[in-house]
């Protein structure tokens with residue numbers, strides 16, 4: 001949709017060329033300011049709040065979210081040194097309220113006043129002003145979810161980084177997600193040519209009408225998905241926010257998640273679908289898992305990625321070997337068995353535009369990953385709407401919204417300290433704005 005239409009919404013709210021909006025709801029209830037308060041990194045790893053960070057101009061198919069909550073991820077505390085593009089914003093996870101739309105955004109996509117959450121690619125030298133830790137967010141591509149009434153804004157804020165990470169991890173493990181519908185992938189993703197009907201790179205139907213995530217009722221078709229044989233999957237580090245989502249997704253695709261975590265998380269993780277849990281503090285824990293899985297464990301997802309956790313997973317994997325996937329680059333010397341294939345997740349790769357972080361994180365663009373991410377988010381929207389995706393427990397830091405803007409970002413800095421010091425266990429720190 002709309003790639004040939006270069007209409008832009010200027011900060012004054014005017015479109016500079018014609019609009020193709022077909023619906024009557026006013027698209028701009030709010031005039032986006034040219035600048036915003038945001039958290040950026042500067043030279044020397046100075047992490048500061050600035051009040052003059054440019055707010056990108058809305059494209060016709062984009063909408064603007066007033067941020068009501070920010071969730072803090074470990075990655076926000078790791079974007080230092082070589083990762084820093086001076087002046088670029090931090091933050092992956094946000095939730096908030098839609099306050100303005102480009103004229104190409106119809107009510108079937110999103111309405112003013114709707115609540116959404118989304119994922120941003122932080123510290124991105126190519127698009128430095130589109131990360132989460134700002135007064136406003138412009139959702140990136142398909143990587144946002146409309147929050148149903150049942151999901152709180154602070155809970156919603158925790159979802160996106162976990163969803164992207166867990167979704168990528170399952171792909172690397174070799175699982176197919178049940179994308180039993182066709183998507184209409186459009187030119188917003190940089191995939192299509194003609195916006196009314198066309199083909200994406202892997203032959204998917206393209207269309208203009210969206211129900212929020214790129215598929216129309218008329219063109220949704222059932223896709224045949226090969227049923228995968230249930231198998232045990234060890235999720236090491238069950239207490240992490242990523243494990244919360246990964247365990248649920250594994251259960252939803254009929255795998256059998258088991259997890260190593262502190263006992264305090266056991267009942268919660270079983271409620272998400274873990275068949276059983278093991279206390280990783282016990283010295284023979286890996287052997288317990290080996291016995292439980294009758295020396296047949298073939299899949300391990302390591303949410304911790306230390307020498308110890310890699311060693312643990314390799315010990316627990318069964319005699320025939322299998323697949324080990326970690327959330328960070330792992331130490332090769334701990335990956336001791338040739339029969340175990342290995343890989344690691346790079347969250348921002350899901351955006352499909354490649355990764356500009358330093359090696360070993362740098363990656364070329366991948367349209368296939370963008371297609372996968374689009375489908376993952378469409379599936380997640382269905383899960384969320386159906387009450388089938390729970391968010392990680394939250395530790396809320398409340399903050400006052402300030403009249404001049406910028407309220408709460410100081411609390412985000414506090415939250416980042418807490419996360420860097422690993423003060424939270426089984427909770428995600430979320431800063432929530434109180435608006436009066």
Ligand SMILES: NC(=O)c1ccc[n+]([C@@H]2O[C@H](COP(=O)([O-])OP(=O)(O)OC[C@H]3O[C@@H](n4cnc5c(N)ncnc54)[C@H](OP(=O)(O)O)[C@@H]3O)[C@@H](O)[C@H]2O)c1
Nearest residue numbers: 074075165237239240241242261262327345346347425426
């Ligand atoms: N490469 C990527 O794109 C990417 C994406 C997402 C995350 N990550 C990385 O993945 C890691 C997890 O992130 P997250 O946000 O999911 O985690 P998180 O929610 O911050 O994890 C906190 C939990 O980690 C558990 N933990 C700490 N040390 C452990 C150990 N030695 N063994 C088992 N569990 C342990 C604790 O569980 P207990 O309470 O049970 O001790 C704690 O509750 C971080 O290092 C993050 O930077 C990377």
